[in-house]
Amino acid sequence: MAEKVLAAVRVAPGKTEIRDYPMPEIAEDAALMKMEVAGICGTDVKLYQHPPTKADVIMGHENIGIIAKAGREFTRRKGFKEGDLVFVEHYVSCGKCEWCHRGEYRHCENTDWRNNPDSIRYGYTSAEKAPHLWGGFAQYVYLPWNAVVHRVPSGVTPELAGLVTPMANGVEWSLFEGGVGYNSTVLIQGPGQQGLSQTVICKQAGASLVIVTGTSKDGARMEVARTLGADYVIDVQKEDPLARIMEITGGKGVDVSLDCTAGAGTIPILLGVEALKRKAGTIVVQGEMKEFPNFPLEKVTTKYITIKSARGHSYRACELALAQLASHRFPLEKVTTHRFGLKDVDLAIRSVGNQGGVQDVIHASLMPWM
Numbered sequence: 001m002a003e004k005v006l007a008a009v010r011v012a013p014g015k016t017e018i019r020d021y022p023m024p025e026i027a028e029d030a031a032l033m034k035m036e037v038a039g040i041c042g043t044d045v046k047l048y049q050h051p052p053t054k055a056d057v058i059m060g061h062e063n064i065g066i067i068a069k070a071g072r073e074f075t076r077r078k079g080f081k082e083g084d085l086v087f088v089e090h091y092v093s094c095g096k097c098e099w100c101h102r103g104e105y106r107h108c109e110n111t112d113w114r115n116n117p118d119s120i121r122y123g124y125t126s127a128e129k130a131p132h133l134w135g136g137f138a139q140y141v142y143l144p145w146n147a148v149v150h151r152v153p154s155g156v157t158p159e160l161a162g163l164v165t166p167m168a169n170g171v172e173w174s175l176f177e178g179g180v181g182y183n184s185t186v187l188i189q190g191p192g193q194q195g196l197s198q199t200v201i202c203k204q205a206g207a208s209l210v211i212v213t214g215t216s217k218d219g220a221r222m223e224v225a226r227t228l229g230a231d232y233v234i235d236v237q238k239e240d241p242l243a244r245i246m247e248i249t250g251g252k253g254v255d256v257s258l259d260c261t262a263g264a265g266t267i268p269i270l271l272g273v274e275a276l277k278r279k280a281g282t283i284v285v286q287g288e289m290k291e292f293p294n295f296p297l298e299k300v301t302t303k304y305i306t307i308k309s310a311r312g313h314s315y316r317a318c319e320l321a322l323a324q325l326a327s328h329r330f331p332l333e334k335v336t337t338h339r340f341g342l343k344d345v346d347l348a349i350r351s352v353g354n355q356g357g358v359q360d361v362i363h364a365s366l367m368p369w370m
């Protein structure tokens, strides 16, 4: 095994450097994961341009790899041994709190970077903190005893497994938060990797109508949305989306609206509120704005709308997402469009963000050994 580990480190907003770190000592209760694929998503685009910390950070929070070294206690407690292909959640748990016991590691204080300066979260934690390897844009990632590890089912390639995070968000947001199920009608705003994953999950759950919206630059993504089962796609720059949704639904509106847009401000929430059925619809929001001028609270109340927050994924959502990938029921290889090596982290993130990189990227797989 090499003595040094190469990593792409975010050293300033929008700036990456390749650095090396010492190969860590692996304690009896810890493990080392050799990276296969780090998925890149819209959050990376945001974190890259607007880092939440001044510290140097190895980004990469959607991590698939092979257990390269496992301490005896790690294997005994967690059941993973050297050679296993795994997905590691970016939330590093405390293992003691109510949220951890519920498998809702995303809410645990131990991984809450907004409120806890000592929190640990892959792709967020400072690379200064020993043993440094806290992100997937590196050859190896360190797994302490409290890493949350899932087995990748056989027949699922590392690249396909790289979709587990958007797919798990699909399960969490549409099924668990939105309550999508048999015969549901769903509006999915945004045809990126997140919206496409929601499309698959909603179809699998039995939704009778899935409408996906996008803009004119999303042509290729809209085609994939159709292939994955979207019943209608709407280009919001060519058609009035609300009029079209009402036409499709015979004036009724939809049961559930899912916001999978990035940087679209108040528009998807306003459209979602309007497009929901008259009573008791549910809207799942990402809510990136600090303020929302003229929020239509009266309409929310009179339409008896439930607003839910999109907040990552639970353990169960990850397991269901992995099972979905293993089923090969949907041609999800149409979503894993591009691969990038470690030296191309900057290009990969800009491509995902549509900021002058490679065109028509839906999902980018960062492969540190490529």
Ligand SMILES: [Zn+2]
Pocket: 040, 041, 042, 043, 044, 061, 062, 165
């Ligand atoms: Zn992500």
Ligand SMILES: [Zn+2]
Pocket: 093, 094, 095, 096, 097, 098, 099, 100, 108, 109, 110
């Ligand atoms: Zn906890």
